[in-house]
Amino acid sequence: MRWTRRLLASALAPLAALRAAGAAASMPGPPPLALRAMGSFHVGGREAVISGRPVKEVALRPGGPPVRIDPNGTYQVEAMYVQWFAPAEERGQAPLLLWHGGGMTGAAYETTPDGREGWQAWFLRRGWRVHVSDAVERGRAGFAPSPEVFEGEPLFLTKDVPWERFRIGPGPGSYAVRAALPGSQFPVGAYDALMRQFVPRWTTTDEAQLSAYRALLERVGPAVVIAHAQGAYFALRAAQERPAAVRALVLLEPVGFGEAPPAVLAGVPVLVVHGDHLGQDPRWAAIRDRGRDVVARLAASGGRAELLSLPERGLRGNGHLMMLERNSDAVAEAIQGWLAAQSLWR
Amino acid sequence: MRWTRRLLASALAPLAALRAAGAAASMPGPPPLALRAMGSFHVGGREAVISGRPVKEVALRPGGPPVRIDPNGTYQVEAMYVQWFAPAEERGQAPLLLWHGGGMTGAAYETTPDGREGWQAWFLRRGWRVHVSDAVERGRAGFAPSPEVFEGEPLFLTKDVPWERFRIGPGPGSYAVRAALPGSQFPVGAYDALMRQFVPRWTTTDEAQLSAYRALLERVGPAVVIAHAQGAYFALRAAQERPAAVRALVLLEPVGFGEAPPAVLAGVPVLVVHGDHLGQDPRWAAIRDRGRDVVARLAASGGRAELLSLPERGLRGNGHLMMLERNSDAVAEAIQGWLAAQSLWR
Numbered sequence: 001m002r003w004t005r006r007l008l009a010s011a012l013a014p015l016a017a018l019r020a021a022g023a024a025a026s027m028p029g030p031p032p033l034a035l036r037a038m039g040s041f042h043v044g045g046r047e048a049v050i051s052g053r054p055v056k057e058v059a060l061r062p063g064g065p066p067v068r069i070d071p072n073g074t075y076q077v078e079a080m081y082v083q084w085f086a087p088a089e090e091r092g093q094a095p096l097l098l099w100h101g102g103g104m105t106g107a108a109y110e111t112t113p114d115g116r117e118g119w120q121a122w123f124l125r126r127g128w129r130v131h132v133s134d135a136v137e138r139g140r141a142g143f144a145p146s147p148e149v150f151e152g153e154p155l156f157l158t159k160d161v162p163w164e165r166f167r168i169g170p171g172p173g174s175y176a177v178r179a180a181l182p183g184s185q186f187p188v189g190a191y192d193a194l195m196r197q198f199v200p201r202w203t204t205t206d207e208a209q210l211s212a213y214r215a216l217l218e219r220v221g222p223a224v225v226i227a228h229a230q231g232a233y234f235a236l237r238a239a240q241e242r243p244a245a246v247r248a249l250v251l252l253e254p255v256g257f258g259e260a261p262p263a264v265l266a267g268v269p270v271l272v273v274h275g276d277h278l279g280q281d282p283r284w285a286a287i288r289d290r291g292r293d294v295v296a297r298l299a300a301s302g303g304r305a306e307l308l309s310l311p312e313r314g315l316r317g318n319g320h321l322m323m324l325e326r327n328s329d330a331v332a333e334a335i336q337g338w339l340a341a342q343s344l345w346r
Numbered sequence: 347m348r349w350t351r352r353l354l355a356s357a358l359a360p361l362a363a364l365r366a367a368g369a370a371a372s373m374p375g376p377p378p379l380a381l382r383a384m385g386s387f388h389v390g391g392r393e394a395v396i397s398g399r400p401v402k403e404v405a406l407r408p409g410g411p412p413v414r415i416d417p418n419g420t421y422q423v424e425a426m427y428v429q430w431f432a433p434a435e436e437r438g439q440a441p442l443l444l445w446h447g448g449g450m451t452g453a454a455y456e457t458t459p460d461g462r463e464g465w466q467a468w469f470l471r472r473g474w475r476v477h478v479s480d481a482v483e484r485g486r487a488g489f490a491p492s493p494e495v496f497e498g499e500p501l502f503l504t505k506d507v508p509w510e511r512f513r514i515g516p517g518p519g520s521y522a523v524r525a526a527l528p529g530s531q532f533p534v535g536a537y538d539a540l541m542r543q544f545v546p547r548w549t550t551t552d553e554a555q556l557s558a559y560r561a562l563l564e565r566v567g568p569a570v571v572i573a574h575a576q577g578a579y580f581a582l583r584a585a586q587e588r589p590a591a592v593r594a595l596v597l598l599e600p601v602g603f604g605e606a607p608p609a610v611l612a613g614v615p616v617l618v619v620h621g622d623h624l625g626q627d628p629r630w631a632a633i634r635d636r637g638r639d640v641v642a643r644l645a646a647s648g649g650r651a652e653l654l655s656l657p658e659r660g661l662r663g664n665g666h667l668m669m670l671e672r673n674s675d676a677v678a679e680a681i682q683g684w685l686a687a688q689s690l691w692r
Contacts, residue, residue, distance in 0.1 A: 032434040035379045038467060039457035042542035047505070058501065060549050061602075073504030076541035081453065088378040105486045107427065111385035121384060140451045140485040142545035145502050155404065156491050158419030159393070195422035196388035199488035203406050256407075 030117070033125055034088035042141070043219055044212030045079030048149045077149050078205075080212035081106075081140035084131045084220075085120075091127025093344045094247040095220050098123075098132045099213070101229030101320075102255075103157055105139030106132035107197045108228070112324050113190035119226075119323050122332045126345070131220060135231070136209040138199050146202065154200035162194065167277045167284065167319030181277050183317035185325035194324060206234075213238045221245030224344055226335065228252040229320065239268055248342055250335055253320055254294075255287060269304040269342045270295070273335065275318035276311045304342075308334060376463070379471055380434035388487070389565055390558030391425030394495045423495050424551075426558035427452075427486035430477040430566075431466075437473025439690045440593040441566050444469075444478045445559070447575030447666075448601075449503055451485030452478035453543045454574070458670050459536035465572075465669050468678045472691070477566060481577070482555040484545050492548065500546035508540065513623045513630065513665030527623050529663035531671035540670060552580075559584045567591030570690055572681065574598040575666065585614055594688055596681055599666055600640075601633060615650040615688045616641070619681065621664035622657045650688075654680060 050072055057066035083106065084095075098109045098119060109120045109132050117125075124130045134141045137150065144150050160175035162168065168186040169179050180188055213234050217223060224247050227235035232254030239246040248269045272295050278288040291307065298305035310318050315330055322331050339345050396418055403412035429452065430441075444455045444465060455466045455478050463471075470476045480487045483496065490496050506521035508514065514532040515525050526534055559580050563569060570593050573581035578600030585592040594615045618641050624634040637653065644651035656664050661676055668677050685691050 030383070033381045033384065035381065037375050037463075038379070039461075039463065040453055041457055041461075042453075042539065045542060058498075058549060061552065069501060070504075071502070073506065075502060076505055076538060076544075079542040081543075083456065105488075107386055107388075107486050110429065111387055115385075115387075117383075117385065134486065139488075140453050140480065140543070140545070142451075142485075142543075145546075152404075155415060156417070156421060158416075159422055160419065192422060193388065196391060196425040197427075197486070197488075198422075199486070200491075203404060206407065 030125070033121070035124075036086040036088050036090075038083075038085045040081065040083040040140075042079040042081050044136070044215035045077055048075050048077045048144065049073070050075065050145060050148050053148070071145070075144065075149065077144035078136050078208040078212060079141060080136050080209070080216060081134040081142075082131050082216060082220075083133075084129065085124050086129045087124055087127050089127055090129060091345055092123075092129060092224070092339075093346070095223045096123055096128040096130050097216070097220070097223050097225045097227075098130065099225060099227035099231035099235055100133075100135065100138070101231050101252075103155075103198050103201045104228075105134045105197065105199055107139070108321075109323060112187070112328055113193035113197075114187035114326065115190070116328070118328060119332050122329060123336070126336060128224075128345070131216075131223075133216065135234070136212045137202055137205050141212075143202075150202045150208075151204040152202055154202050156200050157195075157198050159195055162198065162321070163191065166321050167275065167280055168321075171281055181280070181317070181319070183276075184319065185317040185327050186319055186321065187326055194321070210234050210237055214242060217242050217245035222247045224248045224250070224339065226250040226252070227254075228323065229255050232256075236265075239265060243268055248339065248344055250338070251291075252322060253287065254291060265298055265305075266301060266303045270298055271306050271308055271335065271338050273308045273322070273331075274310065275320060275322050276316050277319065306338070308338065310334070376471070379467070381470075382432040382434050382436075384429075384431045386427065386429040386486075388425040388427055390482070390561035391423055394421050394423045394490065395419070396421065396491060396494050399494070417491065417494075421490065421495065423490035424482050424554040424558060425487060426482050426555070426562060427480040427488075428477050428562060428566075429479075430475065431470050432475045433470055433473050435473055436475060437691055438469075438475060438570070438685075439692065441569045442469055442474040442476050443562070443566070443569050443571045443573075444476065445571060445573035445577035445581055446479075446481065446484070447577050447598075449501075449544050449547045450574075451480045451543065451545055453485070454667075455669060458533070458674055459539035460533035460672065461536070462674070464674060465678050468675060469682070472682060474570075474691070477562075477569075479562065481580070482558045483548055483551050487558075489548075496548045496554075497550040498548055500548050502546050503541075503544050505541055508544065508667070509537065512667050513621065513626055514667075517627055527626070527663070527665070529622075530665065531663040531673050532665055532667065533672055540667070556580050556583055560588060563588050563591035568593045570594045570596070570685060572596040572598065573600075574669065575601050578602075582611075585611060589614055594685065594690055596684070597637075598668060599633065600637060611644060611651075612647060612649045616644055617652050617654055617681065617684050619654045619668070619677075620656065621666060621668050622662050623665065652684070654684065656680070 053071045056069045100108045137143045163175040225235045232251035233256035250271045272291045295305045295307045399417045402415045446454045483489045509521040571581045578597035579602035618637045624630045641651045641653045
């Protein structure tokens with residue numbers, strides 16, 4: 001019986017998402033959104049020189065005549081991409097930066113897989129100036145010649161990985177039978193829409209990514225940073241290096257914490273957000289414990305650090321991709337409440 | 347003396363662009379922009395299975411412990427990315443789709459390198475529902491395992507290539523001395539901002555890109571398509587295959603025309619737009635002549651096809667990247683006038 005319902009939901013959800021995104025013109029929706037301005041830019045990066053490589057002959061079209069391609073020369077590499085929207089009436093007391101996690105792009109904060117407005121529009125409608133970015137190597141940031149500039153090679157996720165690793169289903173084998181965790185908030189019928197937004201990632205580009213994030217903070221900060229997973233690792237490191245450029249940090253299930261002493265962050269309020277089912281396996285339990293530990297250490301050294309456990313707040317069933325799940329508005333509301341309590345919104 | 351002015355402009359322009367994009371909040375600007383809704387989606391693509399490849403051991407962080415990565419399995423590949431904005435008051439009679447050229451992403455239609463609003467905002471402010479996309483393999487569309495799914499390897503542009511190939515400077519050697527064509531509209535001081543938005547491209551993915559463009563037209567069409575260079579090649583092919591899904595085609599210096607008989611397009615008004623300096627070298631002259639020829643053939647077979655030569659319209663100095671150049675608003679205005687004349691805007 002439960003399986004029947006789940007399969008039915010699976011079959012219907014993509015239709016609903018399609019209707020919502022494609023036919024927005026004809027559907028009743030939220031009230032109009034007044035922007036003062038919108039735009040985008042690339043920030044950071046450097047020139048890289050490649051030399052000593054052989055000239056290639058490449059057909060620019062299958063079956064076309066070969067063209068001589070000399071890969072040697074100077075490239076512009078390792079910038080990141082940022083799109084921003086300024087609301088007509090600004091209520092946020094600083095720009096709000098939304099940083100994605102590993103293997104993702106800024107698209108994670110746009111329309112949800114089930115076709116609703118994501119956090120980009122949610123926070124914009126509440127008067128925040130919102131910046132959504134693609135980290136170095138991801139999405140519109142582009143990637144550099146590899147292995148010449150980016151060492152190693154990109155990694156790709158097979159379709160089972162996010163389902164089984166990000167707490168949609170109960171671990172290995174669950175994707176094959178589309179088994180979800182009890183009460184999962186993930187819109188399982190729209191899973192393919194999630195998979196379409198994953199992009200490859202290198203594992204050797206941390207410093208280049210961090211450098212561009214620093215350049216972004218120097219350009220638009222001081223700013224509030226909401227950062228997910230790998231993005232939270234960069235946010236914490238960037239805040240430790242440039243505390244004056246960060247007004248607050250919201251870390252969504254951060255997966256690494258760096259080594260800098262937490263006292264450096266005494267002036268920056270920090271909220272660590274944890275979803276549900278973190279006892280699911282030893283890896284998530286370790287991430288949970290480390291998050292609690294960092295919050296305790298920051299608080300002990302005089303910082304304003306808090307842990308927001310979504311299930312303890314009554315928001316049950318969230319996996320690692322909380323900004324994309326069915327109750328994404330409620331999770332945003334909880335974060336917004338904390339930001340308002342820090343006097344960052346009025 | 348001319349060189350001094352040019353160098354000075356080079357030094358100052360990035361500052362102006364930076365100020366414009368980063369500090370939009372505090373600057374007087376255009377009137378507010380009222381949106382009914384905004385969002386994004388991925389469309390098209392397929393599953394691809396990789397098998398028989400060896401399992402790898404990869405450190406997810408430099409110096410970190412190796413993790414077992416099995417590349418075999420099922421991947422979601424070859425979707426494209428689309429971001430859309432619906433104005434509160436719609437005046438366009440169909441959605442407007444902006445398709446980028448080779449090596450670029452939708453960012454080409456956002457803020458210009460010199461920090462002004464690009465065509466995305468320009469057409470949105472005039473009441474068009476605007477869709478800006480990243481083709482398969484580019485930007486937020488992501489790329490697939492290569493060479494397993496995408497044959498061959500990606501190509502990258504050295505910094506001299508766009509300058510010398512896209513009619514900013516007078517051909518080979520001009521980038522080294524930053525020599526520009528007479529009256530060039532390109533904001534040469536913001537050249538690095540242009541280079542940051544170029545992304546790698548494969549040369550083997552035409553059919554996958556076309557397939558996703560078709561899926562996009564099926565989802566949001568009938569639509570007006572404005573398409574640049576390689577994008578224009580896809581637009582013409584897609585329109586030949588799905589004429590009922592296309593209300594009008596605006597082809598910005600199209601670089602390929604396919605082989606389908608032009609009569610198929612009799613019901614679709616077509617505008618081919620050419621910039622200045624097309625006699626610059628034999629390659630551009632051939633592209634110019636082919637453009638004229640296609641317009642003549644379409645018109646002869648009863649189609650509504652026109653050639654818009656920007657210099658003949660008094661808009662001089664445009665290279666291949668006309669949507670990014672200093673007179674981008676004037677070029678948009680010329681296109682808008684043609685669309686209105688086709689009764690596609692009121």
